[in-house]
Amino acid sequence: MFLLEFEGSRAVPGCGGTSPAGLNFKEYALQWVEKRGLSATTDELYRRLLRLHLLPTFEGLDLDDITAPRVRTWRAERLASTGAATTVSKSYRLLKAIMETAVDDELIRRNPCRIKGAGKESSAERQIATVDQVDALADALGPRWRLMVYLGAYGPMRPEEQAELRRKDVDLDAMTVRVRMAAPELTTGHRALGDTKSEAGKRLVVLPAFLRTDLRRHLDWYAEKGPDGLLFVGEKGKPFRRSTFGRKWRRGRALVGMPDGFRFYDLRHTGHTLATRSGASLKDTMVRAGQSSEKAALIYQHSDLDRQQEVASGLDQLVRAARQKGTEKPSGADLVQGA
Numbered sequence: 001m002f003l004l005e006f007e008g009s010r011a012v013p014g015c016g017g018t019s020p021a022g023l024n025f026k027e028y029a030l031q032w033v034e035k036r037g038l039s040a041t042t043d044e045l046y047r048r049l050l051r052l053h054l055l056p057t058f059e060g061l062d063l064d065d066i067t068a069p070r071v072r073t074w075r076a077e078r079l080a081s082t083g084a085a086t087t088v089s090k091s092y093r094l095l096k097a098i099m100e101t102a103v104d105d106e107l108i109r110r111n112p113c114r115i116k117g118a119g120k121e122s123s124a125e126r127q128i129a130t131v132d133q134v135d136a137l138a139d140a141l142g143p144r145w146r147l148m149v150y151l152g153a154y155g156p157m158r159p160e161e162q163a164e165l166r167r168k169d170v171d172l173d174a175m176t177v178r179v180r181m182a183a184p185e186l187t188t189g190h191r192a193l194g195d196t197k198s199e200a201g202k203r204l205v206v207l208p209a210f211l212r213t214d215l216r217r218h219l220d221w222y223a224e225k226g227p228d229g230l231l232f233v234g235e236k237g238k239p240f241r242r243s244t245f246g247r248k249w250r251r252g253r254a255l256v257g258m259p260d261g262f263r264f265y266d267l268r269h270t271g272h273t274l275a276t277r278s279g280a281s282l283k284d285t286m287v288r289a290g291q292s293s294e295k296a297a298l299i300y301q302h303s304d305l306d307r308q309q310e311v312a313s314g315l316d317q318l319v320r321a322a323r324q325k326g327t328e329k330p331s332g333a334d335l336v337q338g339a
Helices: 023-034 038-057 068-082 084-103 131-141 143-152 209-221 241-256 266-277 281-287 305-325
Strands: 176-181 203-206
Touching: 023 038, 023 084, 023 131, 038 068, 038 084, 038 241, 068 084, 131 143, 131 241, 131 305, 143 209, 143 241, 143 266, 203 281, 203 305, 266 281, 266 305, 281 305
Parallel strands: none
Antiparallel strands: 176 203
C-alpha cells in the first residue's frame, strides 16, 4: 500500500484505522507525486498535468467527492476546450493512477475512472526521412551539429543520451559509442543528469563505417578535451541546450524543406526503418535504440555484440549504395510515412 500521513487525519492510511475524513484531492495528489521516486522528467510531466489539467477541476474536492460522472464531464470538457486528445489521455491515466492508490489506501471504495479506452493514445504515424534528407539536415545544421544528426538517425540515440556522451565513450578504432547516462533538459533549463530511460538504454552502439570521418573530425574539432570532455558543446563551450539546438533544428528543417511536424526524435524512426531494411531483426533494432519493455526483456539478451556489428555493416552498405545512386526510391513524396 501507498502510505501517506496527513494533518487532520483520524488515522494513517493502510494502518488498520478509519480513513481520514474529507481528504483533499490536491493534497493527496501532490504527495502521491512526491513519494513516487520519479525521474526528473516524469516528475515535471506529472506536475504539469496536475497544474494545467487536473487541479483546475478537482483541487477543491475531497477524494470521495470525485465520482464517475464528474470524471466523464471533466474529460469531455478538456477534449472540447483543448482538442489535445493525447494530453487528455495522459491526464486521465494520471488521475486514474492516483485514485487507484487511494483505493489501495482504503480512502475510497472504488476508482471513479472507469471510461473504457480513455487512457489510450492514438498518435499519428511516425515520419521517416530518406538517406538524402538526413544528409541534407546534417549539412544544414553545420559541422558542429552534423554528427548529432547522424547519431540520431544511425545510432539511433536519444537527444538526452547524446547530451551526456563523453570522449571516453567513443572508440574510433572499433566505431562504437557507449551510452552510459542521460541528461534531459527540463523546461526550467536545468539539465537533469541521471540514468538512461531504461536499463536497456545503457548500451554499446556499433556505428556504420561511413561515419568514421565525421566522428574523427568532431573529436578533433568540437569535443571537449580530456577523457571526460563532453562530445557535444555549443559555440561558447557550454553543454548544448535544447532551446538553442531547437532553433537550429527548425531553421535547418525549413531549409531542407522538411515538414514542420518532423522532429529530431523522428530520426530514430528513420534509423529503425533503415536498420530493418539492412536485415536487422526487431530484437536487433530495439537493442540499438535502447528500448525496453517487459515483453522484450528476453529478446534483448540474445542480440550480442557480433550481431550488432553485422547490423551496422548492413546499414553502412545500404547508405553507401543510396548515396552512390544520388537518390533513393521514395514511395510518392520525398517524406514517407513509417509503416
